[in-house]
Amino acid sequence: MRRLIIAIDGPVGSGKSTIARRVAELLGYAYLDSGAMYRALAWKALQHGVSFDQPRSAAKLEDLAETTHIDLRATPQGMRVLLDGADVTEEIRRPEVSQAASKVALIPGVRRVLVAEQQRAGAGGGVVMEGRDIGTVVFPNADLKIFLDASVEVRAERRRRELQEKEATVELARMIEEVRERDRRDREREASPLAQAADAVYVDNSAMGIEETARLIVMLARQRLSEGTEATRGV
DSSP: OOOOEEEEEOOTTSOHHHHHHHHHHHHTOEEEEHHHHHHHHHHHHHHTTOOSSSTTHHHHHHHHHHTOOEEEEEETTEEEEEETTEEOTTGGGSHHHHHHHHHHTTOHHHHHHHHHHHHHHHTTSOEEEEESSIIIIIOTTOSEEEEEEOOHHHHHHHHHHHHHHTTOOOOHHHHHHHHHHHHHHHHHOSSSOOOOOTTOEEEEOTTOOHHHHHHHHHHHHHHHHHHHHHHHHHO
16 A cells, blocks of 8 residues: 655644654654654754854854754653763753754755654655645655644743643743744745745644644545545556
């Protein structure tokens, strides 16, 4: 049976990672978190004391990307992120790494290196990949593209709850401003800005749970598979 490439894009707090993992689980596909690659590189840059604001930082980060090996490995316990052979799955989820990753993602040279890695990882199909430019840049010919969204307030509350689970307290008003700033950076960046692909299905999950959203996407995927089968029979 044909195995699809499913691209899920959307802004921070839209639930991309959790929903993409669930979709992959329901379909028996591999889950690829593109954002984990940027987080891993940002983590390495922080460990090496690389500044993200100096004029020469872009060149240093491009060099770092060229010499870094990031591996996304599926395990019974979930996806693990290996950075130069070391497991950094937990470390890259820290708030400071998230902020640094959004700056790393602005650099065209870094994106060029990591996009090539993402394309290699998903080329065989049977994958659910999520990020901010999967359907527009990484896999513009993906079999199914989803643009996942929710209101700023809902997304900020989700992010706040995530941090609370990690014993970090952030006021909702501050989180709303952080989400808006992240949206601005993602949509206005020069390299691969966040945008909905023309042929993507828009899904607003402000009032939907994880399972409901995931099953909706699975239904759309099965429709694509069915359409492909019917087209083959008609030849």
